[in-house]
Amino acid sequence: MTIFDTMLPILFLALAAMIMLMSGVFSRRDHSFAITGAAIVLFAITARLMFAAPDGTIFHGLFITNDFTRFADLLVLMGAAGALSLSVAFNQRTGITRFEYPVLIVFAVIGMVVLISAGDLLTLYLGFELMSLALYVLAAFARYNLRSSEAGLKYFILGALSSGILLYGISLVYGFSGTTEFTGIARAFTGSASASLGSTIGIVFVLVGLGFKISAAPFHMWTPDVYEGAPSSVTAFFATAPKVAVFALLLRVMLGPFAPLFAQWQDLVQILAAASMIIGALGAIGQSNIKRLMAYSSIGHMGYALMGLAAGSLIGVRATLIYLAIYVVMSLGTFGCIIAMSRKGRPVERIADLAGMASEDGRYALVLAIMMWSMAGIPPLSGFFGKFYVFAAAIDAHLNVLAVIGIITSVIAAFYYLRVIKVMYFDAGSPGFDKRTAGINLVIGVSAIATVLFVFYPSPLSTVSSLAAHALFPSQGF
Amino acid sequence: MILAWLLIIPLLGGLLAWPADRITPMLPRAISLATLLLELGLILPLVHGSGAAILSAPSPITSGRWLATFDASWIPTLGISIRLDLDGLSWLLIVLTTIIGLFAVIVSWREIDHSTGFFHANLLWSLAGSIGVFLALDLFLFFFFWEVMLVPMYFIIAIWGHEHRRRAAIKFFLFTQGSGLLMLLSILALAFLHQRQTGVLTFDYVTLLASQPTGRLGTLIMLGFFIAFLVKLPSFPVHIWLPDTHTEAPTAGSVILASILLKTAGYGLMRFAVPLFTAAAHHIAPIAMALGTISIFYGAILAYGQSDLKKLVAYSSISHMGFVLIGIYSFNALAWQGAVILMIAHGVSTGALFITVGSIQHRLHTRDLTRMGGLWTDLPRLSSFGTFFVVASMGLPGLGNFVGEFLILRGVYAVSPTIAILAAIGLIPAALYSLIAIQRAFHGEANAKRGTHDFGTRETAMMLALGAAVIWLGIDPQPVLKIAAPSIAVLLPITHAAAIPATRRGT
Numbered sequence: 015m016t017i018f019d020t021m022l023p024i025l026f027l028a029l030a031a032m033i034m035l036m037s038g039v040f041s042r043r044d045h046s047f048a049i050t051g052a053a054i055v056l057f058a059i060t061a062r063l064m065f066a067a068p069d070g071t072i073f074h075g076l077f078i079t080n081d082f083t084r085f086a087d088l089l090v091l092m093g094a095a096g097a098l099s100l101s102v103a104f105n106q107r108t109g110i111t112r113f114e115y116p117v118l119i120v121f122a123v124i125g126m127v128v129l130i131s132a133g134d135l136l137t138l139y140l141g142f143e144l145m146s147l148a149l150y151v152l153a154a155f156a157r158y159n160l161r162s163s164e165a166g167l168k169y170f171i172l173g174a175l176s177s178g179i180l181l182y183g184i185s186l187v188y189g190f191s192g193t194t195e196f197t198g199i200a201r202a203f204t205g206s207a208s209a210s211l212g213s214t215i216g217i218v219f220v221l222v223g224l225g226f227k228i229s230a231a232p233f234h235m236w237t238p239d240v241y242e243g244a245p246s247s248v249t250a251f252f253a254t255a256p257k258v259a260v261f262a263l264l265l266r267v268m269l270g271p272f273a274p275l276f277a278q279w280q281d282l283v284q285i286l287a288a289a290s291m292i293i294g295a296l297g298a299i300g301q302s303n304i305k306r307l308m309a310y311s312s313i314g315h316m317g318y319a320l321m322g323l324a325a326g327s328l329i330g331v332r333a334t335l336i337y338l339a340i341y342v343v344m345s346l347g348t349f350g351c352i353i354a355m356s357r358k359g360r361p362v363e364r365i366a367d368l369a370g371m372a373s374e375d376g377r378y379a380l381v382l383a384i385m386m387w388s389m390a391g392i393p394p395l396s397g398f399f400g401k402f403y404v405f406a407a408a409i410d411a412h413l414n415v416l417a418v419i420g421i422i423t424s425v426i427a428a429f430y431y432l433r434v435i436k437v438m439y440f441d442a443g444s445p446g447f448d449k450r451t452a453g454i455n456l457v458i459g460v461s462a463i464a465t466v467l468f469v470f471y472p473s474p475l476s477t478v479s480s481l482a483a484h485a486l487f488p489s490q491g492f
Numbered sequence: 493m494i495l496a497w498l499l500i501i502p503l504l505g506g507l508l509a510w511p512a513d514r515i516t517p518m519l520p521r522a523i524s525l526a527t528l529l530l531e532l533g534l535i536l537p538l539v540h541g542s543g544a545a546i547l548s549a550p551s552p553i554t555s556g557r558w559l560a561t562f563d564a565s566w567i568p569t570l571g572i573s574i575r576l577d578l579d580g581l582s583w584l585l586i587v588l589t590t591i592i593g594l595f596a597v598i599v600s601w602r603e604i605d606h607s608t609g610f611f612h613a614n615l616l617w618s619l620a621g622s623i624g625v626f627l628a629l630d631l632f633l634f635f636f637f638w639e640v641m642l643v644p645m646y647f648i649i650a651i652w653g654h655e656h657r658r659r660a661a662i663k664f665f666l667f668t669q670g671s672g673l674l675m676l677l678s679i680l681a682l683a684f685l686h687q688r689q690t691g692v693l694t695f696d697y698v699t700l701l702a703s704q705p706t707g708r709l710g711t712l713i714m715l716g717f718f719i720a721f722l723v724k725l726p727s728f729p730v731h732i733w734l735p736d737t738h739t740e741a742p743t744a745g746s747v748i749l750a751s752i753l754l755k756t757a758g759y760g761l762m763r764f765a766v767p768l769f770t771a772a773a774h775h776i777a778p779i780a781m782a783l784g785t786i787s788i789f790y791g792a793i794l795a796y797g798q799s800d801l802k803k804l805v806a807y808s809s810i811s812h813m814g815f816v817l818i819g820i821y822s823f824n825a826l827a828w829q830g831a832v833i834l835m836i837a838h839g840v841s842t843g844a845l846f847i848t849v850g851s852i853q854h855r856l857h858t859r860d861l862t863r864m865g866g867l868w869t870d871l872p873r874l875s876s877f878g879t880f881f882v883v884a885s886m887g888l889p890g891l892g893n894f895v896g897e898f899l900i901l902r903g904v905y906a907v908s909p910t911i912a913i914l915a916a917i918g919l920i921p922a923a924l925y926s927l928i929a930i931q932r933a934f935h936g937e938a939n940a941k942r943g944t945h946d947f948g949t950r951e952t953a954m955m956l957a958l959g960a961a962v963i964w965l966g967i968d969p970q971p972v973l974k975i976a977a978p979s980i981a982v983l984l985p986i987t988h989a990a991a992i993p994a995t996r997r998g999t
Contacts, residue, residue, distance in 0.1 A: 392669070393639045402632075402676070406570070409680040417677050425670040432646075432662055440650060440658060476569045 020070040020079050023063040023087075024127050030056050031120040038113035046113040050102055053116040057095040057123070061088055071133060075195050078133040085335060085482035086130045086262030089342055093254030094123050096346040096457050101247035103451035104353045108361065110156045110245060118155075119251060122148035126259035130266075135184045135194040138263065142180065146173055146227075149256060153244045165243025172226070172236045180223025186216030187271075199271035217272050217279055221286075224267070227260040230320060231289040234313045238297070241309035246361060249305055250349035253312050254342045261316075261338055265323060265331055269486055276326050283324040288419050290317025295426040304352055304365050307430065308345075311389060314427055315341050318420060321404045325411035331483040333403035336475055340400040340468070344388050347461030351382040354450045354458070362447075365434060369443030378450070379438045381462045388465045390431040391424050396468035403476075494534060495562040495576040498586070499624055501531055506616035513609030520612040524597045527616060532590045539583055539975060559583060566633075571683075571694035576627040581979035584832065584972060585626045585759055588839050591961075592751040593619045596744040598954050599847050603743055603854060604652055611652060614644035618748060625756045631679045632695040634764070638720075639672050641753065645745065652742040660740035667733040671723035678716025682768065685709070697764075706771045714769035718776065721765055724757035725813045728787040735794075738806035739859075743850030746802070750809055750846060751839035758816045758835050762828065766820065767983045773821070780821035781904075781911050785918070787814030792921035796928065801852065801859045804929055805845045808885060811922060812838050812893070818911055819900035825984055827903025832976045834896025837965050841884040841893055844958040848878040851951060852933070861929065866938030873947040875934040877955040884962045886926035887919060892965025 018025075034049050034056075064087050069080045098119060105111045125145030132138035150173060154166020188194050190213035191202035203213065222233060229237040241249050272279060294314020301307040319341070322334030355362050372379040388397035401424065408417040468475075505527030509520040538559050562576040578586075596615060604611050621644070624637030642665055650661035679695065686703040687693040694700070705713055723730045738746050766773045791811030798804040812834065819831035851874055852867070853859050868875040884891040897919070905912035947955065965972065 387643065392643055393636045398639070405676060406680050406684075409677060410684045414677075414681075418674075421670065421673040421677060424673065425666050428669055429662065429666060432665065436650070436658055436662075439647075472567050473569065476567060480569060 080485040082485035097251035104247040161243040176226035183219025196271040203274040231293040238309040287320035291423040295423040325407040330407040333407040335479040337400040350458035369441035371438040386431040390428040394469040502620035506613040510613040575630040580975040618644040629697040653740040664737040671720040675720035710772040714772035717765040721757040746846040751843035784817030788918035796925040824903035830899025837892030
């Protein structure tokens with residue numbers, strides 16, 4: 015029964031997805047609204063089931079659940095549910111309401127859950143592709159929109175390339191370690207003081223493949239275009255759930271099977287982190303489209319989160335998990351605000367369109383300002399604590415140069431976040447946006463409250479993420 | 493608990509004031525005034541009664557006897573707590589903060605005429621941030637308040653400032669935030685270093701005092717603090733944000749900036765940068781003294797060259813803060829006493845100067861010295877108060893600034909005569925720019941016909957109070973010295989107990 019117990023959440027999710035798909039296909043009327051609602055409820059139930067599911071390694075190590083995977087799963091479900099709630103109004107306005115939308119998101123989430131729990135390079139690839147295929151379709155979901163189709167195509171071609179590289183890396187690792195199982199690989203790599211060239215290249219390729227999906231520089235090229243081209247509701251999803259899932263996997267792979275070769279890949283992760291922070295900060299300065307701005311901002315955020323991985327320690331993992339959790343909440347809030355930007359049913363995306371927002375809709379301006387301050391890492395907002403934890407991890411691991419780069423880039427980043435606030439509060443104009451829907455109000459309200467009040471009650475998140483991080487380092491006592 | 497209230501009251505006051513302008517624009521002003529008076533009522537009695545006994549004890553840190561303390565757990569996994577402690581030095585600076593805050597509210601009574609609610613909310617929050625800075629004895633909490641001061645100040649400058657306010661606000665924000673983050677790295681490094689030494693991860697100041705990192709690492713960690721405080725002080729060469737920010741800020745913003753925010757830097761040096769890194773601080777002392785001396789001259793010479801009256805006052809601040817810097821890094825009790833007095837006196841006199849400049853601008857719609865002249869005939873009260881505070885800030889004997897500068901020079905002379913002589917020479921350009929400013933602004937022929945409405949009752953009363961404070965500090969600085977003495981005795985790395993005048997002849 016343990017197999018069934020452990021698999022229950024994912025079985026439930028998959029089964030429900032099939033039912034949703036079938037009911038959508040065979041029903042004459044358009045049920046997309048009901049299916050979206052059902053998907054959100056589904057995520058909530060799955061989250062409950064995940065709490066109930068026991069820790070375990072099943073199918074001979076193919077699939078693993080523990081505190082770490084549970085933490086990441088919950089973040090993914092939260093991000094997906096948030097993005098879905100934001101999508102309803104937007105999809106209706108832009109005429110892309112179709113029942114496939116929630117179904118595709120559920121399939122992507124299944125892929126992510128598999129990915130997070132992968133205990134074997136094959137499960138990893140399986141989950142990776144299940145997620146990616148759903149994402150490619152989602153990017154092109156507004157299929158009569160040229161930009162959306164272009165974004166989908168771009169994402170698909172580059173994604174296929176990165177999948178190829180990932181697969182090549184996997185085969186190299188298999189070739190040099192003789193197994194695809196995580197524990198087996200770790201055993202094969204332990205003892206060898208320095209890795210053979212082949213396995214190092216394999217690790218690098220795996221890192222590249224995964225780095226592409228979290229849009230770590232220098233593999234970030236697709237991000238601005240896809241963020242801009244894809245419908246905003248899809249972008250909100252892209253910015254949250256897949257990032258968390260792939261990042262969780264990255265942590266598990268690098269600190270699991272590849273942990274013995276830490277010395278080999280630590281510099282590489284440092285370079286990725288530094289490059290992401292720098293490109294995220296500098297690239298955003300010239301942007302006039304708020305979705306492109308957020309694309310560069312997310313590249314930068316991934317750089318900060320990578321700092322925790324570069325530390326390679328328990329504190330580092332905890333820092334990254336906290337950072338990701340805070341990042342998901344901030345992203346949902348920000349994209350809620352971006353989705354609310356529409357005039358007479360047409361979405362507008364220029365930062366300049368926000369001019370005069372403060373005098374017209376003070377609450378909206380306040381929420382977006384809170385998100386921007388928080389992303390810039392200004393206390394007392396939650397974003398500051400995220401940065402604090404990763405800086406602490408970096409200093410603890412003696413990554414001083416990386417920490418200083420992080421400081422410099424966050425000052426540069428503060429400049430462009432401030433620009434959004436400046437436009438809203440000090441520039442004259444009248445946005446005249448449409449009325450916001452309840453779903454959007456709910457998501458941005460909740461995330462703003464969470465961002466502001468985090469300061470009073472930070473310990474639950476830090477305790478939970480400590481638990482999760484300890485699952486990755488079973489040898490270290492709690 | 494009283495210390496927590498000191499923070500909660502202005503925070504709540506701000507929250508109340510924000511929406512209050514929907515009822516009437518007057519209400520936020522009244523709320524702010526009431527908030528600050530309440531704050532003052534809370535803080536003032538603390539040095540009397542049992543407080544007086546505690547202040548006469550030699551050392552608050554080792555004995556654990558504070559005027560008031562507050563301790564609550566915050567993030568236990570990281571050893572971060574909300575630890576607030578009040579000693580004499582903090583008390584003085586908080587009283588300064590509250591009183592200057594009161595004047596900032598009064599001076600904005602007419603000047604701020606749109607969105608008064610948000611303005612007063614920001615004003616109270618920035619004051620709460622600085623009070624937090626003066627109280628926090630957990631390094632993380634200190635950094636937290638240090639950054640919290642920034643955001644309201646950014647809004648005050650960016651919304652209610654003058655022509656180029658947005659550029660100035662962003663410059664101010666990025667400079668202070670960047671240097672603050674550098675300090676965060678140092679705080680983290682110090683905490684982890686202490687964890688490696690003892691196995692306990694804590695951000696508690698008193699515990700970390702024992703850490704005393706030395707060598708290259710110690711110097712590096714200390715530099716993070718040092719640079720952050722230099723930027724805020726500000727000292728040459730990291731002063732570039734100050735003139736712009738001061739010029740563009742509204743009067744209340746300039747007053748808060750000059751009288752309070754700059755003092756947080758001096759306080760930070762005394763409380764953190766020096767005692768936490770005794771060896772490294774001695775190591776860097778020559779450089780710090782050199783920077784202080786350069787600041788004295790640089791600020792004075794640039795002030796001399798300004799035709800914008802507000803910029804002139806701003807540059808003179810750099811010069812005065814140079815004195816504070818050399819005083820602190822002479823590690824001499826006399827000089828530290830002088831630094832405390834100078835910080836307070838500078839807070840009062842420069843605050844008054846910015847109010848004067850603001851009043852001139854309000855009436856003449858210019859800050860350009862070339863377009864003033866002959867103000868004395870039109871605005872006699874304003875001009876006489878202006879003259880008084882200019883000579884006070886120049887260091888006229890009998891006024892507060894003189895006491896501070898004199899003590900600093902005497903203390904520094906005992907350590908390094910060269911620096912003391914150089915700094916004393918720096919008083920000559922100070923006299924030059926001060927007198928020239930008086931001449932160009934107040935004396936001579938009026939070069940334009942202007943309407944005359946001199947200081948009203950509100951402004952006169954305010955100036956009289958500030959003037960009285962400066963005179964009192966100049967004539968009878970003993971109470972201030974006495975309150976600051978125990979703190980200084982503890983914070984100074986090498987204590988020459990006998991050299992502290994307050995303990996010797998204070999009783």
